[in-house]
Amino acid sequence: MSVPTIKHLRAFVVRGGGADYHDQGGGHWIDDHIATPMARYPEYRQSRQSFGINVLGTLVVELEASDGTTGFAVTTGGEPAAYIVEKHLARFVEGAKLTDIEKIWDQMYFATQYYGRKGLVVNALSGVDLALWDLLGKWRREPVHHLLGGAVRPELQFYATSSRPDLSKKLGFIGGKMPLHHGPAEGEEGLQKNIAELAEMRARVGSDFWLMFDCWMSLELNYAIKLAQRAHEHGLKWIEEALSPDDYWGYAELKKQAPRGMLVTTGEHEATRWGFRMLLEMDCCDIIQPDVGWCGGMTELIKISALADARGALVIPHGSSVYSYHFVITRHNSPFAEFLMMAPKADEVVPMFNPLLLDEPVPVQGRLGVGALDKPGFGVRLNPACTLHRPYTH
Known part of the structure; x- marks a missing residue:
């Protein structure tokens, strides 16, 4: 042929x-007083859009x-x-x-x-x-997962990222990852608020449901260690992206200092096999979290995953909808996937890249069968109702 x-x-x-997905209207949980590197400035603390996350x-x-x-x-x-x-x-x-x-x-x-x-x-x-x-x-x-070697399990399991892990549990997810709302600039009071929120969620979801903190690059090492130690009392499964993605040395120390049994995860804002080689060889984390739309695409994610597999590290891609689903279902060292709850109140499951993609599969009771991924390519279409602008030609 x-x-x-x-x-x-x-x-x-x-x-x-x-x-x-940060390009949302007002009142969305994803833009509500979430700790960021810019939270040291009070005027940029309440909203991530205020400093341009969606520009x-x-x-x-x-x-x-x-x-x-x-x-x-x-x-x-x-x-x-x-x-x-x-x-x-x-x-x-x-x-x-x-x-x-x-x-x-x-x-x-x-x-x-x-x-x-x-x-x-x-x-x-x-x-x-x-x-x-x-x-x-x-x-x-053929679907992309066929091109990658085929599924190694009949379905995907998901944890949910949102402000309401208690609602995620009711919707069938295996765990809930919360945005950290208060950073170092808010001092001991902010730290206590973070722990109080975790304690409240633990009381709501019980002892067996995973709870995690997404710190979105907002902490410094001592604060991250203190947060991890206090959160351990409430069964925090992992602390994610606590430090700047360039601070490999800080991550290595955080992994050493984290309470026994708590995982350190990062990599959402890392790129290419060389960046992830640093994380793995310096023993910076237990789980790497490349975003297939940011790390170099599928071609590079294959190489990144192979590096992790050789070192016994898990690869749980950052939420990227079908682009990561087709990969995760083909890899033994990617046993579950992330789902970003894009409903403004995190109270229902809606397609992650809504409204841009049509036929975008979503988990039902926290699971997605491989049959939902069996359309050619990635199996999605562009929504003709969305206005595309081509600013440049060649």
Whole structure:
């Protein structure tokens, strides 16, 4: 069979939800006094949108092959990422065979290395890579998880990230991860409030339900150690992304100091095999949490996971909807998945990337059977009701 080439690459921007799930309206739990690195400034403490967490919006990368097959993917990065995709990355994609995914990744990464390596550039690269996997799956008429080697279990289990773990338990999830609401700048009073919230949730959900804290890079080492020690009394399963993603030394010390049985997790804002190699070789954490839309795409997540598997570390990708589901169900060292509760009050299960994707599967009673992932590619469609803007062409 003759392999088609990639004829067109197009990059679009869309606002209002989608992959940039922080781009929400007012009154949403995801923007309510959550500890951040900017919380040291009182004027930026109440709302993450106040310091610009939602300024970029969602990036949509669309590919069209010479035989008419199309594929797409979404990630964050918005207009700046669209510029990088159209003006730089397109040259490595258009004209290539749609099976040349490894070569395309290598060329995109090393061509941008002088101004990239992490962050926005790797987000853009990740979007292109995921679109390539979607295109390949649609051309072969197979779901992406088949291309990755096939499912190793019949269903996915999920924990939920939200402000209301008690509601998540009622909805069938295996655990609940809470945003940490008070950071070091709020002193001992804030620390006590964090512990009180955990204690209240533990009383609501009982002793067997997982509870975790998502600290979103907001702490310094001593505060993180103190928080972990006090939270241990209330059965905290793990403390997540407590420090700056560049502070490998701090994470290594936190892992040493954490109470026995409590897990240290991080990696949501890490990128590429080299960044995760640092986390693993320096023994920074028990679980790595790459986001497939930010770490380098599916092509790179495969390599990251192999590094972790060799060291006996778990890989629990940061919530990225179908893009991580297809991966998690194929890996023994990814035994469960994250689901972000995107209902404003965290009281119902709605699609994570709503309203941008159609046919986006969601867990039922905290579980998702492999059959829900059996459509070609990633199995989702763009919602035609969402307005896509193409700010640049090439």
